[in-house]
Amino acid sequence: MTSTTMRAAVCVRAGGPEVLEVRELPVPAVREGWSLVRVKAAGLNRSELRTRQGHSPNVTFPRVLGIECVGIVAASTDPKVREGTTVAAVMGEMGREFDGGYAEYALLPNSLLMPITTTLPWDVLAALPETYLTAQGALDALGVVPGGRGRLLIRGGTSSVGMAAASIASGYGVRTAATTRGPDKIGALTAAGADHVLVDAGGSLAAGLHSVWPGGPDHVLDLVGADTAVDSLHLVRPGGTVCVAGSLSGWLIPDFEPIAMIPSGTRLTAFHSDNLKGSAGRPVLQRVVREVEAGVYRPNVDRVFGLDDIVAAHRHMENNQAAGKVVVVP
Structure with missing residues (x-):
């Protein structure tokens, strides 16, 4: 009762x-x-x-x-x-x-x-629900697929969505780099499935990222958002895709000028977890639950x-x- x-x-x-x-x-x-x-x-x-x-x-x-x-x-x-x-x-x-x-x-x-x-x-x-549904939807928006050969950069890697995305990408066999502002969190990202961890001290990640992937990543999942989205557009390889799916730094990009700030041919997209609520999200979440139970996802x-x-x-x-x-x- x-x-x-x-x-x-x-x-x-x-x-x-x-x-x-x-x-x-x-x-x-x-x-x-x-x-x-x-x-x-x-x-x-x-x-x-x-x-x-x-x-x-x-x-x-x-x-x-x-x-x-x-x-x-x-x-x-x-x-x-x-x-x-x-x-x-x-x-x-x-x-x-x-x-x-x-x-x-x-x-x-x-x-x-x-x-x-x-x-x-x-x-x-x-x-699992909000975290993994957002991570899955964002990876789908980026075109990250099982067995894919692309390279994925996750900005805001120690956020719950970032760690879920690293876990899914690792299960896919996709090479992944992730950022953190805290050196003490490197181990957590490695355990989540990241192949490379970059400490983000502010500013561009270009030098550190290009030492790992000289040509840049094919995909960037930007969970920091407003403060880093423009920089991410210049980090991804020519013709690559950036998906903004988080707002750790706020919702608005000040003085955003798309033609000036998006390199020609580079794609900018976004994902919002409202797209996977209710009946649309149920089969995705059930699959995630099964993967966690099997030890594939963390x-x-x-x-x-x-x-x-x-x-x-x-x-x-x-x-x-x-x-x-x-x-x-x-």
């Missing part, structure tokens, strides 16, 4: 980590088109950090953050998803237009539910926090201490 109240981490206003408060709230009432999920774990994402800081449009406070979660269906209006089913959910304005995964229960649109069969522990499963869990430690979890993420995925368990 579902309790009538639940604990949730509520963002009470825009600000620093201290604006996250654990409160007792009513369990949301199920309504048509929505299902109640008992949240077992939720991955943390830097987009939630920016929402907390007040940078996300259409967000009113107080708000329970969390753009993803995994758990068990407690009550459903979807006849195809029974109570007790293990599900994951990502995006679709979770934690923005409606309350998200930082809680013991989440009321979610049926269209977001992805039923999953797995034997993985909850904290490991929670590290879950790359950095740390697991309890709900009461949500402030510390956000500080850990904001201070760039993580190498991989940060998970919260209600």
Whole structure:
């Protein structure tokens, strides 16, 4: 029987980590088109950090953050998803237009539910949805395929998406280089599957990268985004492709002039994980889960926090201490 109240981490206003408060709230009432999920774990994402800081449009406070979660269906209006089913959910304005995964229960649109069969522990499963769906979608956008002979550079390699992309690319047999600002994180990237690790001290990576690949990479997955996208366009080989799929440095490229800044013939694309939510993402996520269970992909869990430690979890993420995925368990 579902309790009538639940604990949730509520963002009470825009600000620093201290604006996250654990409160007792009513369990949301199920309504048509929505299902109640008992949240077992939720991955943390830097987009939630920016929402907390007040940078996300259409967000009113107080708000329970969390753009993803995994758990068990407690009550459903979807006849195809029974109570007790293990599900994951990502995006679709979770934690923005409606309350998200930082809680013991989440009321979610049926269209977001992805039923999953797995034997993985909850904290490991929670590290996969947003991270691996984004990494897979970005690699697809780049044209990185199994058995491919191309060379892939991942900028922002120790982000959870970067480590997932390294893991997938390694499974594909693709040669991979990844960047980190912290020399102490080189081992984590190597373990994730990167063949080469470059320490990014700021500025262009050209010298270090060309010592490894004189002709440059064929593909660049840029997870840093605004600060590095233009530089990435000049690092990739002529005719290569850059995919921006992260915003570690923000969302906007100042004074961006496409004709002047994109070398002739070089391709610039992007990927947003909203493209793989719900039924579109379910088969991809199920395959990722199977690969993790088989030991082919790594879950790359950095740390697991309890709900009461949500402030510390956000500080850990904001201070760039993580190498991989940060998970919260209600």
